[in-house]
Amino acid sequence: MSSVSPFDLVIFDCDGVLVDSEPLSCLAFEQVYANHGMKLPEGTVAKGIGMKQADIMKMIEDMTGHRLPEEATSQFWPETKILFAEALQPTVGIASFLRELPQKRCVASSSQPERIAFSLEKTGISHYFGDAVYSSSMVKRGKPAPDLFLFAADKMGVDPARCVVIEDSPFGVEGAIAAGMTAFGYTGGGHTYAGHAEKLTGKGAHQVFSHWDDIAREILVAA
Known part of the structure; x- marks a missing residue:
């Protein structure tokens, strides 16, 4: 193990990385559409993992023609x-x-601040981040644009080149690479699927891990 870390800041996605939320999130999305008489084909919502809510809705409309009424959001x-x-x-x-x-360390998530805060509190890890929690609602463009990651690095006072992003979604990895950061893919969540790791590396992930112990060997060194 190297004695000096190449990273000064570790940026974590929330859903599917810190908390195992993606299967629950997809189920909730499907339920809202079903409540409005729209049954989504299996796996449709999962294709938008890593995107913000408005972008997922647009993707679903493009794929299925289903458009929710504005009040349903x-x-x-x-x-x-x-x-x-x-x-x-x-x-x-x-x-x-x-x-x-x-x-x-900080969180950079496509979710809304209220949801991020609830997730971190519910799982008992909010104290590891304090106020260093950033949402796509704070920037103009969500993932896969680099805006959120650059915003987080700026707020934390760290050069993007000294940041590593841990992401479970191809969109997140793409955004991290566009920000000039190192990207590690994480496939330890309950939504992992065949070909998941390959999709992450295809978007530029430098390495892909399914266990936190393995990631620790790469970045848990003297800072």
């Missing part, structure tokens, strides 16, 4: 929150990883 979080309150868990091993992490 406010139903996603209440539906999701019910499922999160019942079943949301941290990804396996993340708490010990964060406890040992010597570098600065």
Whole structure:
């Protein structure tokens, strides 16, 4: 193991990386559409993992022709929150990883601030980040644009070249690379699928891991 880390800041996606939320999120999305008489083909919502809500809705409309009424957009979080309150868990091993992490760390997520805060609190890891939590609602363009990652690095006072982003989605990896950062793919969540790792490397992930112990060997060194 190297004695000096090449990274000064570790940027974590939230959904599917810190918390194992993606299957629950997809279920909530499908339920809202079903409540309005629109049954989505299996796997449709999962294609938008890593994107912000408005972009997922646009993707679904383009793919299926289903368009929710404007007032329905406010139903996603209440539906999701019910499922999160019942079943949301941290990804396996993340708490010990964060406890040992010597570098600065922050969250950069496509989700809304309220949802991020609830997720981190529910899973008992919010204290590892404090106020260093950034949402796509804070920037003009969401992932795969680099805006959120650059915003986070600026807020944390770290050169993008000294940042590593841990992402579970191809969109997130693409955004991290566009920001001039190192990207590690994570495939330890409950939504991992055949070919997931290959999609992440195809977007530029430098390495892909399914266990936090393996990621630790790369970045848990003297900062």
